[in-house]
Amino acid sequence: MKIVVIGGTGLIGSKLVARLGELGHEAVPAAPNTGVDTLTGEGVAEVVDGASVVIDVSNSPSFEDAAVLEFFRTSTGNLLAAEEKAGVGHHVVLSVVGAERRPDIGYFRAKNAQEALVEESGIPFSVVHATQFFEFAHRIADEATDGDKVRMPPVLFQPMAGDEVAQAVGAAAVGAPLNGRIEIAGPERFRMDEFFRTALTAWGDPREVVSDPHARYFGGEMQERNLVPGEGATFGKIKYADWLASATS
Structure with missing residues (x-):
């Protein structure tokens, strides 16, 4: 079946396109560099035409509170409107573990707004909440750097490999719509400061x-369990040390 991957040239999107293609699906990457811009609406109607499933793993170019909220509201609205006209039967969106617990944080508030639009659209949907990706650990450390120190909260932290994020999102996409959300996380739970000290x-x-x-x-400011999943989550198998060894070999 035709599956459109919004954000399909990015980290998770490119993995999804490859994985779905290996399973025999027509996986179509959609992003501004392929002529599809969900923020302006350019190319959206054309790419979703004939699609059975649309997966949205896109992200805002800016994490500033107003900009990220505008991105997710506008891009998701444009996408859902096109999907409704095209008769798309399943919308899958990648979100963040803990987003619903901290609506006071701008990025999480924007993801909540995105999810609300999806849930209210009338299109069958699945929401996948993932923890932080191993691939972004360097960026997280850089953003927390103050001089020669990296300041990290001692809260629970359970990151995961991008390959396993793509695997879970792909499985949701080819399955029946959940009309709800699932949580996925890595196999190991750390304290955030301890993880980065070791990393x-x-x-x-x-x-x-x-x-x-x-x-x-x-x-x-993060609280103890803001970044880790609750009961019923699905856990990956790839440990950080093994992922790092593979990534640097």
Whole structure:
């Protein structure tokens, strides 16, 4: 079947396109560099025509509160309107574990707004909430850097491999619509500061990781369980040390 992957040239999207193609589906990557811009609506109607499933793994180019909210509201609205006209039978969206718990944080508030539009659209849907990706660990550390120190909150943290995110989203896409959400996470649970202390050592990075309960992530102070899934979550199998060894070999 034809499955359109919005954000299909990015980290998770490209993995999804490859995985779905291997399963025999017509997986179509859709992104501004393929002529599809969900923010302006350019190319959206054309790409979703004939699609059975649309997967949205796109992200905002800016995480500033107003900009990210505008991105998800506008792009999701344009996408859903085109899907309704085209008769798409299943909309899948990738979101973040903990987004619904912290609507005070701008990025999470924007993801909540996106999910609400999907849930209210009338199109059968599945929402996949994932924890942070191993691939973004360097970026997270860089954003938390203050001089030669990396300030991290000592809260629970359960990141996962991008390959397993793509696997879970792909499985949701080819299955029956959930009309609800699932949570996915990595197999290991850490303290966020401890994870990055170990990771920087493994990277050969001389920066010092400092435990700071007031360190901000996504612009807000994290509480103990904001970033980890609840009961009933699905866990991956790839451990960070194994992923890092494979990624650097």
